Amino acid sequence: xxxYYLDLALRSLKRNKVLTALxxxxxxxxxGASMTTLTVxxxxxxDPIPDKSGVLYFPQVDPENPPRADHTEPYxxxxxxxxxxxxxxxxxxxxxxxxxxxxxxxxxxxxxPPLILSLLSTTADFFPMFEVPFQYGSGWSxxxxxxxxxxxxxxxxxxxxxxxxxxxxGRSLRVRDTDVRIVGVLKPWRPxxxxxxxxSQNFSKTEDVFAPFTSSLEINDGNFQPYTCWHVPDDTRHxxxxxxxxxxxxxxxxxxxxxxxxxxxxxxxxxxxKTMARFATGKDHVRLRNVMTLLTARGMVPxxxxxQAWLAFAFLVICxxxxxxxxxxxxxxxxxxxxxxxxxxxxxxxxxxxxxxxAGVIGLLGGFFGxxxxxxxxxxxxxxxxxYAHLAHVDTAMFFATFATAVAASLLAGxxxxxxxxxxxxxxxxxxx
Amino acid sequence: MQIQPVxxxxxxxxxxxxxxxxxxxxxxxxxxxxxxxxxQRWKLIQTNSGVDxxxxxxxxxxxxxxxxxxxLNARMLNGLRALPGMQSVSLINQVPFGPQVGAAxxxxxxxxxxxxxxxxxxxxxxxxxFQALGLKLVEGSLPSADDYLLATNLAPPDARVLVSRxxxxxxxxxxxxxxxxxxxxxxxxxxIGVVDHLARAHPHDWGAQSVEWTVxxxxxxxxxxxxxxxxxxxxxxxxxVLRAARDAVPKIAPDxxxxxxxxxxxxxxxxxxxxxxxxxxxxxxxxxxxxLGVTALGIVGLAxxxxxxxxxxxxxxxAIGATRGxxxxxxxxxxxxxxxxxxxxxxxxxxALNLLLMTHYELPRLPLxxxxxxxxxxxxxxxxAVLGPALRAAAVPPVVATRSV
Numbered sequence: 001x002x003x004y005y006l007d008l009a010l011r012s013l014k015r016n017k018v019l020t021a022l023x024x025x026x027x028x029x030x031x032g033a034s035m036t037t038l039t040v041x042x043x044x045x046x047d048p049i050p051d052k053s054g055v056l057y058f059p060q061v062d063p064e065n066p067p068r069a070d071h072t073e074p075y076x077x078x079x080x081x082x083x084x085x086x087x088x089x090x091x092x093x094x095x096x097x098x099x100x101x102x103x104x105x106x107x108x109x110x111x112x113p114p115l116i117l118s119l120l121s122t123t124a125d126f127f128p129m130f131e132v133p134f135q136y137g138s139g140w141s142x143x144x145x146x147x148x149x150x151x152x153x154x155x156x157x158x159x160x161x162x163x164x165x166x167x168x169x170g171r172s173l174r175v176r177d178t179d180v181r182i183v184g185v186l187k188p189w190r191p192x193x194x195x196x197x198x199x200s201q202n203f204s205k206t207e208d209v210f211a212p213f214t215s216s217l218e219i220n221d222g223n224f225q226p227y228t229c230w231h232v233p234d235d236t237r238h239x240x241x242x243x244x245x246x247x248x249x250x251x252x253x254x255x256x257x258x259x260x261x262x263x264x265x266x267x268x269x270x271x272x273x274k275t276m277a278r279f280a281t282g283k284d285h286v287r288l289r290n291v292m293t294l295l296t297a298r299g300m301v302p303x304x305x306x307x308q309a310w311l312a313f314a315f316l317v318i319c320x321x322x323x324x325x326x327x328x329x330x331x332x333x334x335x336x337x338x339x340x341x342x343x344x345x346x347x348x349x350x351x352x353x354x355x356x357x358x359a360g361v362i363g364l365l366g367g368f369f370g371x372x373x374x375x376x377x378x379x380x381x382x383x384x385x386x387x388y389a390h391l392a393h394v395d396t397a398m399f400f401a402t403f404a405t406a407v408a409a410s411l412l413a414g415x416x417x418x419x420x421x422x423x424x425x426x427x428x429x430x431x432x433x
Numbered sequence: 434m435q436i437q438p439v440x441x442x443x444x445x446x447x448x449x450x451x452x453x454x455x456x457x458x459x460x461x462x463x464x465x466x467x468x469x470x471x472x473q474r475w476k477l478i479q480t481n482s483g484v485d486x487x488x489x490x491x492x493x494x495x496x497x498x499x500x501x502x503x504x505l506n507a508r509m510l511n512g513l514r515a516l517p518g519m520q521s522v523s524l525i526n527q528v529p530f531g532p533q534v535g536a537a538x539x540x541x542x543x544x545x546x547x548x549x550x551x552x553x554x555x556x557x558x559x560x561x562x563f564q565a566l567g568l569k570l571v572e573g574s575l576p577s578a579d580d581y582l583l584a585t586n587l588a589p590p591d592a593r594v595l596v597s598r599x600x601x602x603x604x605x606x607x608x609x610x611x612x613x614x615x616x617x618x619x620x621x622x623x624x625i626g627v628v629d630h631l632a633r634a635h636p637h638d639w640g641a642q643s644v645e646w647t648v649x650x651x652x653x654x655x656x657x658x659x660x661x662x663x664x665x666x667x668x669x670x671x672x673x674v675l676r677a678a679r680d681a682v683p684k685i686a687p688d689x690x691x692x693x694x695x696x697x698x699x700x701x702x703x704x705x706x707x708x709x710x711x712x713x714x715x716x717x718x719x720x721x722x723x724x725l726g727v728t729a730l731g732i733v734g735l736a737x738x739x740x741x742x743x744x745x746x747x748x749x750x751x752a753i754g755a756t757r758g759x760x761x762x763x764x765x766x767x768x769x770x771x772x773x774x775x776x777x778x779x780x781x782x783x784x785a786l787n788l789l790l791m792t793h794y795e796l797p798r799l800p801l802x803x804x805x806x807x808x809x810x811x812x813x814x815x816x817x818a819v820l821g822p823a824l825r826a827a828a829v830p831p832v833v834a835t836r837s838v
Contacts, residue, residue: 315720
């Protein structure tokens with residue numbers, strides 16, 4: 001029967017091309033708009049490190065003292081002392097201190113002009129923790145951290161820019177006024193969103209130079225910027241003893257039990273600091289969030305994108321109402337035909353399924369054009385000067401989702417009209433013929 | 434035109450009528466709110482920076498050490514001033530729409546944040562910057578030469594400053610701000626004058642009321658005032674002068690690195706700053722147009738169907754004396770009634786949508802005058818969409834009545 005219904009549907013669609021085109025366009029436009037924005041939202045709220053996002057934790061304590069009246073959440077960073085205290089306790093399976101600053105970099109032996117780049121200061125565990133892929137060489141060791149070694153890891157981009165993509169391990173790089181030895185070159189690596197840096201633009205690039213926390217604090221002393229301060233530092237360029245937050249800490253905790261233990265360690269630390277009068281708030285302002293909870297708390301999808309998604313959704317609903325109205329017109333126009341079929345023995349059920357098949361065909365057509373419009377929409381998004389533009393591509397899931405949504409939407413839209421059509425009284429229609 | 438028969442006919446098509454009305458209602462809700470959003474964004478883009486944007490550019494260099502700033506400033510100021518077409522070069526820490534450098538919380542008390550005024554931008558400015566920016570003094574006096582003090586921090590420890598009128602009104606409502614004092618932790622400030630308008634670097638990152646919460650702080654070149662230079666030239670020469678200045682940097686100070694992204698005309702910085710708002714406006718307008726188009730298509734489709742369905746009835750009406758105008762007006766009235774029904778629903782929906790948006794976004798309440806405007810647009814759209822099918826209906830000849838089928 002399905003084949004027969006399909007044939008009937010195609011004939012009916014061909015009979016009134018304008019009405020068919022109107023419906024297909026309405027569905028295609030609705031689908032195109034909503035799938036474009038949904039794809040963007042889907043991509044923006046993705047997991048940047050799916051294998052490990054559940055075991056990577058971002059501890060937060062609140063060193064602000066005295067606190068502001070409207071201060072209810074700890075800052076997404078720590079002061080130097082808290083970060084060092086927590087790091088030195090070595091309570092996690094792996095842990096990394098991280099901070100970012102900008103610095104002047106040049107490769108002395110290449111003769112290229114100096115560049116101002118961002119420098120990520122971190123500890124040895126950073127690379128295995130965040131599964132950073134290496135092209136050449138590797139990260140540095142914990143001893144390098146302890147010995148304040150002058151070593152660095154550089155990004156794929158920077159290696160291309162300075163050394164034309166060649167293996168530059170062992171070569172030297174001048175960071176500000178110090179020569180450091182390159183020990184590793186990364187493969188292209190761009191976690192999106194840039195989860196490990198809680199105050200970057202969400203979709204910005206990774207840093208170009210990575211160096212040990214201890215040595216880079218000396219090398220680039222004076223160029224570190226605070227996230228915020230609650231007392232104006234005596235020397236804005238030297239933050240180790242300032243009342244400012246500017247260092248962040250990551251901990252890898254392999255089991256929920258360890259995470260619980262770490263959370264209580266963190267709370268104890270905050271309480272102890274409160275007793276010492278260094279903190280104003282104790283465990284109330286302690287947070288231990290894993291990657292996805294942190295990203296959700298931070299609000300990853302930009303407001304504008306969410307607004308666009310809502311708009312697109314409203315738009316799809318309007319298109320659906322439109323399709324219902326048009327399908328109703330289309331089906332009821334054939335009341336006479338339906339009456340004949342009913343008189344010849346077709347059940348209400350048969351008429352109903354025939355109408356739904358027709359709606360489904362329209363949905364498929366709408367889905368196809370909707371998918372083309374989605375591609376166009378995403379192309380338009382990629383042309384926009386926004387930092388997430390590079391992400392806007394259709395993946396397989398979204399490809400199938402487009403068709404599923406289109407068919408589901410048109411079936412939904414066809415439901416009431418099909419029901420109406422199947423209830424056509426055969427006698428009345430035949431009399432009218 | 435009698436409404437009674439039209440209503441009676443519509444009652445026979447309750448479902449289709451309801452569908453079109455719902456579509457109109459949704460369109461009305463989205464239309465009102467989308468237009469409102471467009472106007473809001475448009476207002477943002479129109480933000481008055483208070484400076485002579487078309488004559489100004491900023492040039493930023495990085496990669497120098499604290500002990501080099503005096504030498505760097507002297508070289509840069511002299512070198513850039515020598516360029517042909519350059520009217521003035523002076524020091525500033527930040528410009529409207531450029532990177533934010535000097536934002537900090539201020540309070541009426543020393544060292545505490547209990548009596549806070551809010552987060553303001555400290556615009557550190559060297560001699561000549563006030564004139565170069567083209568700021569307008571509305572009260573008090575300009576800083577004297579002695580007021581330009583060395584700042585190694587956010588601002589000099591004890592500064593005599595100018596505040597924007599918006600900040601003065603906020604901090605000391607109803608009083609003269611002249612002579613008033615405020616603090617940023619241990620830094621002390623005394624107000625000596627008020628400028629008409631001066632926007633902060635990122636005017637819309639801190640809420641709509643604080644767009645101009647700025648403190649114009651005179652400072653001596655050196656310390657934290659180095660590396661960012663305000664260039665002034667006549668508007669038509671500015672792009673050329675800026676290019677020449679950017680090219681001259683390697684000769685003037687070979688060891689520093691030009692910050693490409695932040696060495697631009699203020700006009701370009703402004704365009705860049707508002708780019709996402711522009712995209713949003715384009716998108717919203719696109720949505721409005723397509724949505725109205727789809728709604729119109731729906732009306733055309735359904736009206737055509739009704740016309741075809743009622744051919745015989747139309748023929749009969751024509752045969753018993755109805756004029757073409759009567760038939761035309763019948764369909765127009767019908768459409769008007771359906772659209773009106775939709776608009777009534779749509780106004781409530783528009784309001785609800787606005788409340789929803791207000792909870793999620795920083796948006797004011799939808800002004801009521803948007804509703805009648807939305808209604809007018811949809812009535813017009815409905816009439817326009819139904820005109821084609823209605824004309825076709827009016828063209829049905831009376832003879833149809835005598836034919837079967």
